[in-house]
Amino acid sequence: MSLPADSPSAGEAARVEDDIIKRIAAILGRGPIPRGERHIGDDAAVLAPFVGQALISTDVAVLGVHLDESLFPLEDLGFKAMASAVSDLAAMGGRTKGAVIAVSSPPGTDLEELHRGIADAAVITSCPVVGGDLTRGRDVSVAVTVFGECPGKGAVLRSGAGPDEKILVTGPLGRSAAGLRRRRGGAPLTDELVVAHRRPWPRLAEGVAARAAGVSAMMDLSDGLGLDLNRLADASGVGFDLDEVPVAEGATHEEAISGGEDYELLMVTSDLERLRMIFADRGLRQPVVIGRTLEDVTTRTLRGASFDRRGWQHQL
């Protein structure tokens, strides 16, 4: 946005912008900055060397598309954008290193509220916000980019599953979709399932444990099992037959399959005992076996019936 250079407000506008950035930095900066690092305030953020492979993922959330502002506070947009991006690192078995946030918004947007949601997610995921960019736009849009590291064995891809392996999920499904339904029906923001929708919890510890256990393939359930399991099967070149879909208390079978935004992890392994042992050792809830992979890539069934691609759609 160019203002005429002789405008009396140019210097003042720059001060206002720098002030907003300072206030947001105060909201985000809850922890000490490691020695030798530089976060908000320079051209780029400077971080200590990563250990092992570097992981990067980006997610954008738009008010009115990803969050209904008549039902939820603006801070939920920030929280969900950050949690969704971090979940992609969990899905590779990675550890979080940091995040940068690019926000566009119309004048009058409560940027501090938006960033409080981001800060809450940064704390629970140990993923400090190290930089960002602010600009004007018609939409309130939050693009979160997270980066992590994968020490030791490499990241777990979604393409590594072979035939005759076990398929598991880290927990029952459909909580987020059920929470959205309940909120639309008038449930308060503090309702347990509504909170599951507003404040998804990336399965970072589970992802690291699964990588340690040598799972062959993994991804996060952001678009629903019906779509994501088919994507994993496509990438790995396998089919599958499911015995069951674990439905969360209060959710419907359909919500569990195609609701999306649960952010539980979907894992495939040929060594179920090792996976169970490592989860138990680390005090994590035991994952649930939901079926097995098949050599025939065209077979995609739930108890013998077709299990087609279905779930959340990003309309373009």
Added chain:
Amino acid sequence: MSLPADSPSAGEAARVEDDIIKRIAAILGRGPIPRGERHIGDDAAVLAPFVGQALISTDVAVLGVHLDESLFPLEDLGFKAMASAVSDLAAMGGRTKGAVIAVSSPPGTDLEELHRGIADAAVITSCPVVGGDLTRGRDVSVAVTVFGECPGKGAVLRSGAGPDEKILVTGPLGRSAAGLRRRRGGAPLTDELVVAHRRPWPRLAEGVAARAAGVSAMMDLSDGLGLDLNRLADASGVGFDLDEVPVAEGATHEEAISGGEDYELLMVTSDLERLRMIFADRGLRQPVVIGRTLEDVTTRTLRGASFDRRGWQHQL
């Protein structure tokens, strides 16, 4: 965006989305992917270990705010967003490792054209696009996050300048603003100054050379010398007196000071001879001395006259 799970179009919509992603990946994927790396197609991108400090920066560009679509093709939005983000790595003395792109857009947007501009910038900056996200929104908005590495000596901050050092820029200023003015006046897209506006060239080689030469502070001129030099002085706790502002051929003095988007580098050094020698050794154009830093932080002058904060404003 949730579609009803029983909608007959849900599976089809997923295929359409995956097809768009494949076409964009083909536009972006011009080079071979290093062994052991994984770019577009998994939850997160996986990159080989970085050497030294990691650098991260994010920039968002919105159609109608950062680019006038009546004057410029959509691909310029992609190019400029990418170039602007990469310039932040140049400003630290870093090398590029890769980028991720988050795009929101209304239905009917030519996403392939947008990504062709991104791909062009990725090639000239040796910065492969390794992942992204697409979503629906009212604005066409491109958030580019770039990451780089800084082997050897650490990144150059904007806060390291001391008093009585030389201030330099890597080239004459005002080309971008002059190009915008000329385009508004009817100049063709191929006009040399219009191209300077449409296709800014991040000074990566110059940034690495400046870091090798031990400059004390550096930043890129994205918002204009009038604003950015004052920001560097604030961060370093110094004042300055300028002898001259190098005005590019075809630009005005005012465009050189407050036009913005030139992406030349602003450098401060106490060892001018070393800087000159390293630039000469590497075949780079010699930087121009524009003045010196002062111990009195309140003195901000151009040949004795006040040189206030002024330049591009991001209106919030």
